[in-house]
Amino acid sequence: MHIDSARLYRSIDDLGRIGAYTDADSGLQGVNRLALTAADGEGRRHVVARMHALGLTVTVDAIGNVYGRRPGRNDALAPVMIGSHIDSVPTAGRFDGCLGVLGGLEVIATLNDRNLATERPLVVAFFTDEEGCRFGTDMLGSAVATGRLPLEEAWSLTDLGGKRVRDELDAIGFLGDAPVLVAPPHAYLECHVEQGPILAAKGLQIGVLSGVQAISWHELTIRGTSAHAGTTPMELRRDAGVAAARINLHLREMIASGRFGEMRATMGCIQPHPGLVNIVPGRVIATVDLRNPDDAAMGDSEAGIIGFYDRVAAEEHVGITWRQTARTPSVAFDPDVRARVAAAADALGLSHAPIISGAGHDAQEFARICPVGMVFVPGEFDGISHNPRELSTPEACANGVDVLLRVALGLAE
Ligand code: GLV
Ligand code: MN
Ligand code: MN
Numbered sequence: 001m002h003i004d005s006a007r008l009y010r011s012i013d014d015l016g017r018i019g020a021y022t023d024a025d026s027g028l029q030g031v032n033r034l035a036l037t038a039a040d041g042e043g044r045r046h047v048v049a050r051m052h053a054l055g056l057t058v059t060v061d062a063i064g065n066v067y068g069r070r071p072g073r074n075d076a077l078a079p080v081m082i083g084s085h086i087d088s089v090p091t092a093g094r095f096d097g098c099l100g101v102l103g104g105l106e107v108i109a110t111l112n113d114r115n116l117a118t119e120r121p122l123v124v125a126f127f128t129d130e131e132g133c134r135f136g137t138d139m140l141g142s143a144v145a146t147g148r149l150p151l152e153e154a155w156s157l158t159d160l161g162g163k164r165v166r167d168e169l170d171a172i173g174f175l176g177d178a179p180v181l182v183a184p185p186h187a188y189l190e191c192h193v194e195q196g197p198i199l200a201a202k203g204l205q206i207g208v209l210s211g212v213q214a215i216s217w218h219e220l221t222i223r224g225t226s227a228h229a230g231t232t233p234m235e236l237r238r239d240a241g242v243a244a245a246r247i248n249l250h251l252r253e254m255i256a257s258g259r260f261g262e263m264r265a266t267m268g269c270i271q272p273h274p275g276l277v278n279i280v281p282g283r284v285i286a287t288v289d290l291r292n293p294d295d296a297a298m299g300d301s302e303a304g305i306i307g308f309y310d311r312v313a314a315e316e317h318v319g320i321t322w323r324q325t326a327r328t329p330s331v332a333f334d335p336d337v338r339a340r341v342a343a344a345a346d347a348l349g350l351s352h353a354p355i356i357s358g359a360g361h362d363a364q365e366f367a368r369i370c371p372v373g374m375v376f377v378p379g380e381f382d383g384i385s386h387n388p389r390e391l392s393t394p395e396a397c398a399n400g401v402d403v404l405l406r407v408a409l410g411l412a413e
Contacts, residue, residue: 001110003405005398008106011050012397015086015102016094018043023091023388030388031094035087035129035140036064036165041172043086047101047126054108056124060176063154064128064169065141067178070108072121072412079121080412081185081370082107082404083142083362084192085130093390095193095397099377101126103191103401107408118412120186127362128169134159136219136325142365145182187337187411188366191375191400193392195359195385199378205399206345207355207376211333212364213262213293216302217326219285220247220309223319226274226282241272241281243316250308251288254301261297264358265290265305287325293356295330331364337373337407344406350399359385375403 016031019039023030033039048066051058056068069079084100104124111118127145132138135157143149155166169175194200199207224238244267251265266289272281288305292298306322313320338354345352355376363372377400380391 001114001405003106003110003398003401005394007109008102008397008401009394011102011106012094012098015043015046015098018046019088026388028388031088031092032090033086033088033092034090035131035134036168036172038172040087041174044126044172044174047086047105050105051124054105054112056108059178060174061145061178061180062151062176063141063144063180064174064176065145065180066126066174068124070111070122073117073119075121077120078184078186079123080408081123081125081188081366082190082408083125083127083188083366084190085362086126087129087131089131089133089386091387093385093388095379095390095392096195096385097130097192099392099397099400100190100192103397103404106401107405110405118409120412122408122412123185130360130362132217132326135165136217138215138217138326138360139328139362139365140165142362144180146365146369147181148365148368151180182369184369185366187334187371187373188363189337189373189375189404189408189411190361190363191377191404192361193379193385193390194355194376194383195379197382198355199376200380200383202353203351204353204378205350205396206341206352206403208338208341208345208352209333209363209374209376210338210354210356212331212357212361213291214295214298214330215326215328215360216290216298217324218288218322219325220244220288220320220322222284222286224282224316225280227280229278229280232280237280238317239280240284240318243312243318243320244270244272244284244286246312246316247286247288247305247308251305254304260301260304261292261294263290263292263297263301265301291358293330298330328360328364331367333363333367333373334371337371337411340407340410341373341375341403344403344410347406348399348402350403373407375400375407
């Protein structure tokens with residue numbers, strides 16, 4: 001049994017038109033469905049309509065997570081859940097998260113086409129603000145659903161404009177009334193684009209996820225003194241921009257030292273104030289994103305960079321305050337589900353290998369409450385992602401969802 005590749009890809013294109021924009025750098029069409037914006041609301045309504053059309057019973061919980069349920073022959077059994085997200089970074093392609101959700105719906109459509117029932121119920125879910133770009137913390141909805149983050153705490157997070165999660169859920173009509181804590185599914189599955197170059201470089205069709213690496217995010221506020229660029233002697237400056245630059249370069253030096261394993265680090269946001277050519281920046285808002293497959297090395301790197309914040313503050317005569325906006329440990333996925341993913345790829349004649357995820361995923365939240373498995377498919381152009389160039393071919397997407405279908409069926413019987 002195979003899924004309908006053309007129908008799957010059409011559904012990815014259809015959702016990708018919601019929140020579409022023309023990227024100024026590349027001229028390509030990108031996607032901007034930042035969490036809980038009007039475009040996210042429109043995307044959500046589109047997917048909910050599709051769930052209804054497939055006969056699913058839809059519930060929305062109080063953090064805006066959406067669950068579409070197909071009953072099982074034995075409907076009292078815990079369901080097999082297929083999930084991911086449809087919110088996007090503001091400069092996204094069509095695939096990140098969407099493949100997992102629309103792939104789940106394609107699994108349902110394939111079973112509906114054949115009038116096939118499963119012993120366990122099947123649930124297709126999408127979770128609120130997986131990306132974390134707007135409210136500062138990633139996997140927000142799935143973290144609440146699985147009990148890591150209390151609902152009140154999630155509701156009270158604000159974006160840079162001071163808008164609260166709860167109000168923004170309400171504004172787009174997705175402040176649901178279902179309880180947020182999800183009953184542990186029998187298993188949770190997610191199909192996702194790799195978002196990296198490894199599968200394509202090795203000529204592999206499927207990645208069998210071994211787990212996800214640790215993630216640590218800091219938001220820094222650096223306060224110096226704003227002053228005239230032409231008249232202020234260098235030795236009298238308290239330049240918040242220089243302090244931010246030194247932190248960014250120090251991250252590179254930490255990686256080059258080889259002392260922190262496979263550490264990755266990114267200062268993705270650097271906002272100087274007032275941000276003008278002839279003014280010493282008096283304030284900078286900056287972010288630090290650390291990743292590491294090894295928890296101990298992650299801890300060491302966090303201690304290292306936090307110590308450096310103090311050193312730069314003293315040497316540059318600036319004030320640095322920071323807060324932890326996201327922190328998740330490395331997660332290992334269930335060996336049985338991994339074996340099922342590999343076996344499904346073998347049965348379909350697809351080449352595969354184990355791979356660890358560099359990106360965060362809703363699956364890692366579910367790994368705390370049930371067995372989890374993930375399927376990766378390769379992307380074009382070195383697997384570029386969080387970018388309008390993100391692209392996985394119809395064949396790659398169909399391969400991943402064929403694997404998803406087989407694994408879901410096996411678990412649901
Ligand atoms: C989610 O896309 C992440 O930043 O890993
Ligand atoms: Mn994603
Ligand atoms: Mn993403």
